[in-house]
Amino acid sequence: MTLQDVADLARVRRPVVSMWRNRPRVRGLHVPFPAPVEVSGGMERFRREDVVEWLERTGRGNNPEANLDAPALSVPDDVPLDELVTWLCLAVLTGEELADTTAENRITLARGVDPDDRVLFREVEASVPAVCTLRFIDDLVEASYGPREALDRLEQGRAARTLGTRDLTSDAVDLIHAVAEACALHLDPEGVPLVHIGPAASVTLALADTFTHLVVPGDISELRDIRRRAAIREIETVDDAAGPGVRVLSAIGRPADEVLDLVDNLVLDLGEGELGIIIGPAGVLCDELQGEQERHRAQTLRSESLAVALRLPRGMWREAHRQALGLWVCATGGSMQGPLVADLAAFTRDELDLGDLASDVTGALAAARGRAFRYLRPHDLPPILSARTVVVPRGVRALRLATTEIERHLAVINAATLVTSEPIQPFDVLAERAPGAMLLRRRSLGELKDLGHVRVLRGSRIDHSHDNPAGSVTVLSATDSHGTARLDPFDAARLYPRAVRTDPGDVVFAERPRPIARVDDHGGSLVASPSKILRISSQAGIGPHAVAAIINRLPNEPTEWQTWSVPILDTSEVERLEEALLAAVDHETTLWRHLDATRDLVTAMIDGVAAGAVTLTTRTKQ
Known part of the structure; x- marks a missing residue:
């Protein structure tokens, strides 16, 4: 097993396994990670039994x-994925274990399940597998919950990783599946066949379950591989469609010229009543093209066969998430x-x-x-045909009718204007020259603590599942100006009996x-850690609002509180x-409330007018 196999077995990320190797102590015991038994291709290999025991x-x-999943991860080296899929298909179709079979036995089994040689007979006849390969297939079948999961393990395991290919994300598959199902329902609610087109099979196999059967015309090795994977998934395959169906072409990762050729061939081959779904790079299907490529796409579109064109969000193809x-x-x-585009x-x-x-999609069709x-x-x-615009303009979406939620838009605007229309009281401070000369002094909070003029108390770790919106005990945090939670007073006393409460100031x-x-x-109030409480005595020579203002104006980088310096003032000046700082805080709070209301008002006006729900009246001064 490789380290990635170990991570898959333990269901953790790959770096976690490296951390385990570097930290051999587990709950006070020295349990070192198993030593590698060999190095192949620059990769360390570990004995499966040692890993499971560890x-x-x-x-x-x-x-x-x-211990049950480990055998399915011990993939034999230098065995191609397609060969493993072939032997898995034989094991699934026959229900027989393969490790103890001879070549003649396997040929007989293959002839019995594939008499017409549509799936695997010629591959079985030509292959001479190692015993360890067949034993791995038996272990894989035993360790899996069914044939589908066994195939999924192969396609996600080491043999597939050596190919370096990455499929679509689950979100992409779900989206394509929804479109394909809409196409099928449009053609016939009782069911239609799915026709595979093109070189890539993963999308076709992901969609095939909702169709009556899968049509895979041809006998080249790639198409036979699709039939084997379909057989493992218990999907019926045929060579020809009995009636109109949905054709699926995945051209992801192909050069632009090849994509255009594949698309053109699919459009030309569509029969009466058939539909085609094409997945490919947005740069070819949706964006601007130049020269011969633009003319090629325009020639395809002149057939007036394009019903829907979609640009999908980025990140849906694992191999190139951007x-x-x-x-x-x-x-x-x-x-x-x-x-119709979006x-x-x-x-x-x-x-x-x-x-x-x-x-x-159904409405468009x-x-x-x-x-x-x-x-x-x-x-x-x-x-589009004259190259004056792209197929799918960026950000294009459906036209919207005027909304019926007029009262809601008006209420949001009126609520915001109730705040913005309030007059803001002016804030003024009378400052004069200080009488005589003053001795300027500064002390750090660490010095004030040593002198007993301030105390620093730790906050408490608060479980947010205890939050009660109707509670009267606020849980404060320095980083959250509105408080992180509220607790019922009885719950606060019962659950956090040792927690320190704040005093005013x-x-x-x-x-x-x-x-x-x-x-x-x-x-x-309670204080949620890692926030702390600074309790300032009257002898400190500085007040709480002054200290808070000084802390909030320190450089934007973490420092130790003991080093924070504050001025020491006379009692009257404190x-x-x-008093002036408290008034400044109140004024600042009012300004922030007006700014927030102004932002809400701007958003509400834009949304309301854009939705056709409100119209604005310009006030003119006489």
């Missing part, structure tokens, strides 16, 4: 059934006058509902242009990620400064 002794990892993908839905040529990257995850997207779409927007074909502060502080003028 995981059981240490209790590390997140897989209590590691590259956006595009999706086309095509119908028989001449049936679509203009495509940039799904313009929607947040919460805004994107696959059910509504499928409904939009039915040419129901009178209906309202949630995502799709009609796009004229002539500007206590400073709640934190050192990281930057020095920050606030004053609790009311008292009686009182006057505190």
